[in-house]
Amino acid sequence: MAWRAMHHRFRRLRERALLRDQRGVSAVEFGLTAPILFLVVFGTLQVAQGYYVRTVLTGSINAAARKSSLQSGQTNSTTLDTLVSNSIKFVMPTASVTFTRKNYAEFSAVGTPEDFTDTNKNGTYDSTECFVDMNGNGVWDADMGKTGLGGANDVVVYTVTVSYKQWFGFAKMFGLPEYQTIPQTTILKNQPFATQSTRTGTSICP
Structure with missing residues (x-):
């Protein structure tokens, strides 16, 4: 009995000693908090990455659009696009950069659909209804803009879209797109270097 009592007391003393032992606590705490810390740090870097790319894109597209509005811009649009693309790829080498330009006679025409005869009065264009083809492509469009830089005094909508794979895999881990897509648009009026x-x-009736 005495041996059992001594054994029981020794075990209690050992348990108390283990409870007071603080060795390795820091490692355990770090192991618990490290995933959250890394998520915050890398998430912040990923947001900063997107903000930086957008800032570079905004500056590049505004500079290119101003040059495109000049008479000289009528023949060097490819060169200007290359300058924008190079600026983006300097900070994001793997980025894909695409360009679109649409031109209009005036600002009020931007994003305006082509006129059509609403035969059935449903408020939307149907394939059997007549319409006025303003951009010369032979089909009705919800946006009457013509592709390209246009001419003197024309209004141009210049859009650059940047797509790139994000540095870290957090987006995919949370079910978000793995690729970040940033569109940027600017609208300028060409200089009056000639008569508009x-x-x-x-009028086209199918």
Whole structure:
């Protein structure tokens, strides 16, 4: 009995000693908090990455659009696009950069659909209804803009879209897109280096 009592007391003393032992606590605490810390740090870097790319894109597209509005811009649009692309790829080498330009006679025409005869009065264009083709592509468009830089005094909507794979895999881990896509648009009016061309539509009835 005495031996059992001594054994029980020794075990209690050992348990108390283990409870007071603080060795290795820091390692355990770090192991618990490290994933959260890394998530915050890398998440912040990923947000900063996107902000930096957007800032570079904004500055580049505004500079290119201003040069495109000059008479000289009518023949060097490819060169200007290359300058924008190089600026983006300097900070994000793997980025994919695409460009679109649409031109209009005036600012009020931007994003305006082509006129059509609403035969059935449903408020939307149907494939059997007549329409006025303003951009010359032979089909009805919800945006009457013509592709390209246009001419003197035309309004140009210049859009650059940047797509790149994010540095870290957190987005995919949380079910978000693995690739970040940043579109940027600027609208400028070409300089009056000549007389603005008159735009006329062609009535088309399918």
